[in-house]
Amino acid sequence: MTTPRTRLDDVDVVFLVHREAPEMLARHHAAVAAATGPDWRGTALLVENAAAPGTSAAAREQVRAAYPAARRRVIGSPRNLGFARAMDLALDASRARYVALVNSDGEPDPGMLRRLAEVLDAEPRAVWAAPAVHGPGEDDDPPGPPRPAEELGGTAVLVRRAEFLAAGGFDPAYFFYNEDREASRRLRASGHLLLRVPDTRFRHGKGGRTARGVLLREWHYARTVQVLVPQHAARPAAETAAFVGRRLRAVGSHVRAGDLPGAAGIALATLELPRGLLLAAARRRRPWDGARLARWLDRSRLPAADL
Numbered sequence: 001m002t003t004p005r006t007r008l009d010d011v012d013v014v015f016l017v018h019r020e021a022p023e024m025l026a027r028h029h030a031a032v033a034a035a036t037g038p039d040w041r042g043t044a045l046l047v048e049n050a051a052a053p054g055t056s057a058a059a060r061e062q063v064r065a066a067y068p069a070a071r072r073r074v075i076g077s078p079r080n081l082g083f084a085r086a087m088d089l090a091l092d093a094s095r096a097r098y099v100a101l102v103n104s105d106g107e108p109d110p111g112m113l114r115r116l117a118e119v120l121d122a123e124p125r126a127v128w129a130a131p132a133v134h135g136p137g138e139d140d141d142p143p144g145p146p147r148p149a150e151e152l153g154g155t156a157v158l159v160r161r162a163e164f165l166a167a168g169g170f171d172p173a174y175f176f177y178n179e180d181r182e183a184s185r186r187l188r189a190s191g192h193l194l195l196r197v198p199d200t201r202f203r204h205g206k207g208g209r210t211a212r213g214v215l216l217r218e219w220h221y222a223r224t225v226q227v228l229v230p231q232h233a234a235r236p237a238a239e240t241a242a243f244v245g246r247r248l249r250a251v252g253s254h255v256r257a258g259d260l261p262g263a264a265g266i267a268l269a270t271l272e273l274p275r276g277l278l279l280a281a282a283r284r285r286r287p288w289d290g291a292r293l294a295r296w297l298d299r300s301r302l303p304a305a306d307l
Contacts, residue, residue: 007117008036011158012043012096015063016086017051020104022058024205031107033066035114043071046307047090050080063307072307083154084170084179085300091161091169092297093304099161101154105205106135108156115200116158119146126193127164128184130157135204142198149196150188154180156202166290167192172300173279173288177217178224185232186288211261218254218265222247223272231280240277 013032017025036042044067048056056076063072075093077086091099098117102108108131116129123146130152132143157180167190170179184194209217226243233239247270254263286292 007121008114009041010096011036011098011100011113011117012045012094012161013100013102013113014045014047014087014090014094015059015102015104016047016049016083016090017055017059017104018049018080019052020055020059022054024105025055025058025062028102028104028107029062029066031110032102034110035108035112036067036070039069040067041069041071042096043073043094044307045090045094045304046072046074047086048074048076049082049086050077060307073304074307075302075304077302082172082175082179083177084174085172087154087179088165088169088172088293088297089300089302091159091165092301094161097161099159100157101159102156102202103154103204106133106156107203107205109201109203112156112200112202113158116197119195119197120158120160123193123195125191126195127160127167127187128152128157129195129197130155131200131202132196132198133202133204144198146195146197146199149184149194151181151184152194152196155204163192165293168289168293171283171288172296173227173283174224176220176224178221178228182228182231214259215261215265215268218262219269220265222266222269223276226269226273226276227280227283229280230277231283236280236284244273 013036044063046059046063048059051059060074073093075089081089087101098120100113112131116131119129120126129146130149133153133155167187170183174182187194226247229243230236230240247266251263251266254266
């Protein structure tokens with residue numbers, strides 16, 4: 001019988017940082033350290049995604065202090081790779097059977113990693129397992145046993161590493177937002193199982209944003225969802241036309257609500273719609289898969305160093 005310690009030692013944890021405040025990172029790592037325990041011997045892999053100097057220094061200090069028995073590694077990129085590319089590089093650099101991807105603005109329950117590993121152990125067809133995510137707009141997972149899900153968010157998820165990479169990992173075409181939705185659809189289409197585990201929890205912060213932050217968030221989301229919809233549509237022309245109608249109404253809704261930065265972000269993304277439709281058509285003709293990911297990784301790997 002596999003012991004809990006052996007199971008957690010076969011879990012690596014990825015920490016992606018960009019511009020996070022040191023106090024946020026301190027709360028995050030205190031919670032993750034409580035979930036791994038002081039004797040955890042997996043790998044704590046820090047990915048610095050064009051990280052600000054203060055964020056980098058704080059993240060390195062936290063990783064060194066919070067996981068004394070773990071193997072500590074760092075990958076640094078001088079440019080912002082986005083979420084999908086950074087996580088593909090991190091998964092490729094990991095070696096454990098399972099890898100936890102957890103947003104730095106949230107905190108796992110103490111038993112979350114162990115519970116998600118138990119669920120994946122019990123269901124070999126499952127490639128992802130995710131907790132209930134509690135935060136603004138996200139407190140909607142009723143309690144209960146693990147259940148299949150159509151989509152799982154990348155906010156907090158435990159990944160069966162080798163199988164996910166063999167299925168293509170995250171598509172690097174999705175810079176930020178919707179990479180998890182796209183991967184969810186591709187995994188299910190390949191016969192893999194996604195499991196929501198609502199009896200364990202990840203508390204997601206989602207703090208306030210500046211006007212610039214709102215504009216960028218809406219821009220990134222809108223420019224990736226306009227690839228996702230036609231890429232996976234059963235009737236691309238009809239569903240894309242309906243999507244464009246919803247997009248126009250969304251801009252009007254943001255304007256009426258006084259959210260001018262959000263409206264501007266969506267409108268700017270819409271200017272890129274022709275590019276998004278061309279990319280979606282290319283992915284429909286030649287879907288993203290493990291072989292294409294392997295070739296991308298061969299061109300894109302970054303060195304990892306001990307921390």
